[in-house]
Amino acid sequence: MAFNFFQLWKKTEPKSKLPFSDIPLFSSLGPAELELVESHVRRVEYKKGDIVYRVGEKAEVFYIILLGRFRVISPKNETIVVLSQGDYFGESSILLNRPHSATVEAKNDGLVLKIDKKDFQNLLSEIPALSLHLSRTLGHRLTAGVMRAEVSRTKIVSVYDYESGFEKQCFIWNLAAMLASYAKKKTVVVGFESTEANRFRASLKTKPALTYSASLNTDEIDACVQEQKEGFHFLSVAAQTKASEVNGGIASLVSYLVDRYEFVIFDLPKEFNDQGIKVLQHSDCVYFLVTDGNRMSPQTNLLLKEFKTSFGFTVDEIRFIVSGAGESDYRSLPFVLNSSTETPVFAFLPFRKDGHAKQASENLSFVLNEPDEPYSKAIRFLARELTGKLVGLALGSGAAFGFAHVGVIKVLEKEQIPIDLIAGSSIGALIGAMWASGLSSTELEEIATGLDEKTAFLKIIGFRDFLLPHHGFFRGDQVVRFLRGYLGRSTFRTLDIPTKIVATNLFTGAEAVFDEGDVVEAIRASISIPGIFRPVKIQNQFFMDGGVVDPLPVKVLNRYGVKKIIAVNVLSASEDHARRYELYQAKRDRFEEMMKRRNVLARAWYAFLAKFRGRYQANVFNVLMNTIQFLEYGLTESSVAGADVVIRPVLADSHWAEFYSTEKFIRRGEESARERLAEIKRLVEET
Secondary structure, three states: OOOOHHHHHOOOOOOOOOOHHHOHHHOOOOHHHHHHHHOOOEEEEEOOOOEEEOOOOOOOEEEEEEEOOEEEEOOOOOEEEEEOOOOEEOHHHHHHOOOOOOEEEEOOOEEEEEEEHHHHHHHHHHOHHHHHHHHHHHHHHHHOOHHHOOOOOOEEEEEEOOOOHHHHHHHHHHHHHHHHHHOOOOEEEEEEOOOHHHHHOHHHOOOOOEOOOOOOOHHHHHOOEEEOOOOOEEEEEOOOOOHHHHHHHHHHHHHHHHOOOOEEEEEOOOOOOHHHHHHHHHOOEEEEEEEHHHOOOHHHHHHHHHHHHOOOOOHHHEEEEEEOOOOOOHHHOOOOEEOOOOOOEEEEEOOOOOOHHHHHHHOOOHHHOOOOOHHHHHHHHHHHHHOOOOEEEEEOOOHHHHHHHHHHHHHHHHOOOOOOEEEEEOHHHHHHHHHHOOOOHHHHHHHHHOOOOOOHHHHHOOHHHEOOEOOEOEOOHHHHHHHHHHHOOOEHHHOOOOEEEEEEEOOOOOEEEEOOOEHHHHHHHHOOOOOOEOOEEEOOEEEEEHHHOOOOOHHHHHHOOOOEEEEEOOOOOHHHHHHHHHHHHHHHHHHHHHHOOOOHHHHHHHHHHHHHHHHHHOOHHHHHHHHHHHHHHHHHHHHHHHOOEEEOOOOOOOOOOOOOOHHHHHHHHHHHHHHOHHHHHHHHHOO
16 A cells, blocks of 8 residues: 655645534535535634624624634623634624624634635525524524524533433433532423433422423413422423424523523433424534443434434534443443544443442432542533533643653642643653543652663663564553553543543544543554654554644644643744754863863763764654654644643753653643643633
8 A cells, every 4th residue: 555654744734725624513514515615715813812803893704713712702891701623603693684792802823714794695505504503503592682692601402312211311410410519500401291211300390391382481481490409490391292382382491491591401302203303403512322332333323413414513512422321341442533523422421330220210419429429520521511611631742851741730730720631642641641540740750750861761662672673663562561550451431530642543644532442552552653663553553653643632622622721832842942952062062171171082082972972863763753843843833722821841951862851851840830820720710
C-alpha cells in the first residue's frame, strides 16, 4: 500500500476546505451538501474583546464558531452562556426577522464562519437536514417567548431507553435530584402514563395526571405539579390519542415549563407515539440509554441515525450513555475507538454490585445519600455538563518537558480546583491517566524524581528494548512494564476522573480517542514517538504519538461538553528555542575561556569532546524530536484559542530528553500554574 508520510505533518487543512468534522451542525450532511455550504461561507477572525454584534442591531449574518470562545450577553450586561467550537448563533433573529436580542463578544481570539442572511435562507431551502435541525431549535426558542429567543436559559432534555424502563427512571430521578439539590437548579420531570416506569413511582404520586388540550391554562397544570423531597418537581401526563390534542397540548405545556424551570426532563415513552415525537421536536438534546450488550446492536444504530436524520439532532446534542445494567467485567472490555464524525459514548453508568434495582426502587434518589459511589459521580458529571460547569484539563505532548504537568497538578490539587475530565496526548496522556487513576500529585512527584540520571534509561526503555531501526529504535515494552507497576490492568471505567487519550492512526493520519479498554495500552499508543518507539497494533490498526495530530487536545474536551478548559502547553515557541540556543552558546563560550587557562592535554581533550558533542547534537533522535516539536507547536497555536486558561511552563535551559531532571520541570509547572491561579479560580467560580 502506498503511503504518504508527509500527510501526517499538515498544520492545517487547505484554505479551500473547511474542517467540517469540527462542526456538529454539518455532521449529517453529504458531500454535495457540504460543497454547497462551503460555497456560501467566509472565515472571519475576531480578537479578544471584539463585539460581533450588539443587542438591537439588525440581523444580517449567521455565525458558526471554528475556534475560540464567545460570550452571549443579555441587555442587563449579564453573561448568559459562553459558546465554543461548533456552536452557532444569530439564526433566531434572521428566521424571526427581528433585531438581535443579545450582544455577542469574543472572549478570546477566535475564528468564525459567516453566512450572509440571503445565502443562509437559500441553504435552508436547499438542505432539508439543516432546515430540520434549525426548525427544531427555533421551535423551542419560540416557546420561550419571541423576545427571549436568544437568551432563554431553559434546557429541555428528553431521555429514551428502549430496553429497561426502570433503569431509565432511576437515571432520570437521580439526575433531577442532582440538578435540584447539588446544582441548585429549578428542575421538573415530566412522565407519561404510558411509560413503563410509572409503576415504580406510583407511590410517589399524590396529584392526578394532567390531561392536556390545545387550550391548556396554568391553573390546570399547577394542580398536577407535585414537589418531591429532593427539591425537584414531577408532572405526570395522561396518555393522549388525538393528534390535535397532542400537538397543541405539548406546545402549551412546554411554554408553561420554560417560563418556570431551568431544566425540563421528559421521560419518553418506549414506543415513539405522537407524544414522544412532539416532545423530541421541542428538545435541546436527547439522552439515549443502552446497556453494554446492546450498544452496537442494529436497533441502537438505527435509533442513533433516526435522532440525527428525522429529528435534526447533531452529534453534540445526542448524549449516548451506556448503562452497566448487567454484570459486566470492565477489565476485559475491548478497545472502542471514537471519531469526531460518529456518535461517541458520552458517559458510562456503573453497575451497582450491592443490588442496583432493589436499592434504587427503595430510594430512587440514592445519589444524594451516596455521593462517593461511582454511579453518583457519573450522575454528578452529567449534571455539571448540563449546567455548563464541567472543568476540563488538556495536557499536551512534549517528552521530558511534560513533567511540568505534575507541577500544575500539584497546584490544582492543593487549591482544590475541580477537574471533571482530562484529555491528554503523549506525555500528557501518561501523567493525566496516572493522576486520574488515584495517584496523588505527591506520589506522581515521587515517581518522577525517582528517574535519576543513572536509572532513567533503564526504567523507561532498557537495553532489551533496542530494535533494528525498522519500525522504530525501541519496542516500548519496558515503558509498559514501568506503567504496569503503577496502573496494573486498570481500564478507563475504573479511573477516578474520566479520561480521553489521543493517538494517531499511522496509515490514515486520523485522530483516535481512547476512552475504553486497557489504560496502559492506550498510553503506549499515545507516546509512540515516530521513529523512536515502535507503533502499537490495536484491533488490526497501528497507532503512534497523539501529538502528531493533536498535541494539545482542547477540541476533545469541547466535543464532550466541557465549557471551562484549562490547557497546559509545554512545547517551546521559536523564541524559546532561540533563547535555549543562546544559553547553550554562552555556556560553551564560558567553558572555552576557562579551558584556555588549562594545560595542553586538557585543551586537546576538550577539543575532542567539543567535536563529539557537535556530532551528537545532530543525532537522529534530536533531529526527529526537534522536527516533531517544531510542527506540534504550530498545531497547539490553534488549540489554545479554544481554552479559557492556558498555562505555559517552558524552561529555556532544558532539553527534551532530560527525563532525569524532573525537579526543575515540576517546579516550573508549579510556578506557571500559580501565575494563572487567580484566572483559574475565576473560571471555576463563573456561573
